[in-house]
Amino acid sequence: MRKLGAENKTARYAMLIDLDRCNGCGACMVACAVENNVPPPQPSATPRTGLNWLRVFRLNTGGRDAFIPVMCMQCGDETPCQSVCPQKAVEFDPATGIVGQIPERCLGCRYCMAACPYQARVFNWWDPQWPAGMEQALNPRVSARQRGTVEKCNFCHGRWQAALEKAAQDGESGPVRYTPACAEACPAQAIRFGDLNDEEFAAECRDSGAFRLLESLGTGPKVFYRTSRAEVREATRGFGEVKRG
């Protein structure tokens, strides 16, 4: 039973990414960092210690390269990160299907990072610092995280909150519609965001051409991919072996 934001109705937000459209430009990564107040990397940061909620990997298929954006998959079944967190700092919200990370509770043990099959979680090795003047451009909808906490993509939860505020103002009920920053920024419109409770969108995600990464683990990820190239799909099967960076 849930009243806030949705009159007893829930959403299951999901993403459908068309790999044929993605050209690896990285606009989604930049938009994500700007939207979510992810600070620029420290000079000593490495690809392993830097902060990225969303990474675009290059898939070497033998022929023409393909690119695959990977973020938190918002696993809905037996959410691996949630089940291992000793602090209850990870929370699956059944009303939105979003896996929330609560930095105030996180003690920085990074067990969730080890548990995540997608390596979608990152650790704050440093307190966030912005070049002089850039702090003026921070997004007030998102709180910055401190050193010693884990963070990850939350499907632009600040935008969900903004949409909820607007819906309440307009007297609308039911799950709200919004667009995360990556989907908005993608010039090729490769990233689509929707609600799996919306039949039309769900049907597209169920499409025979659509697949999910490491689906066989049974974690119920909610980021779907689609491609017409068999070799690209084949290349994604080895995702777990992809090295970071």
Added chain:
Amino acid sequence: MIRTGILFLAGFSVALSAGWWSVPRLLYRTEPQPAQFSHIAHTGEKGGMSCEDCHSFRADGTFAGIPKLETCAACHSAPMGETQAEKDFIARFVEPGVEPEWKVYSRQPDNAWFPHSAHVLRGKVACEKCHGEIGKSDRLPVYRVHRFTGYPEDVMGKRAGPLGLKRAGGMRMDDCVACHRQNRIEHSCLDCHK
């Protein structure tokens, strides 16, 4: 032996009372508001205004909070009453066009998100439920801020309800959670945190 016991109890109670009295005073620092303001002069029979007349919503559903100078100046470009406070306000802020920097009693921490539209417009929660009967006060309460966190007392410490008026539900996280549980509204952390 009895004498020692009495002395100990007397000393203990003195120390305890002193601590009880002084610690909250040491923990909070008082800051002045830029001007004096009477809510009742505006909301009473003479003014006849409602909360929403000044504390309005923006078109995108966000809450504007304390009104800007232009809202005040719309009526008070020239004195409407006889009070010295009004004359001072016009001389110091309206005429030179200086925005008064009001201290916000209910300023929440950076990681908290409170959608007024969801509570007031959809949930029909009365303003007084959280803010107390501030609309009936004739002067601003003392603004006290926590020395360590910089957050106001209403959010950090005791429940809201200044001036001896009817106490409010409060604006601490405990108060939010208590009300949500009472109304059986499920909540996840990210409902209110950002």
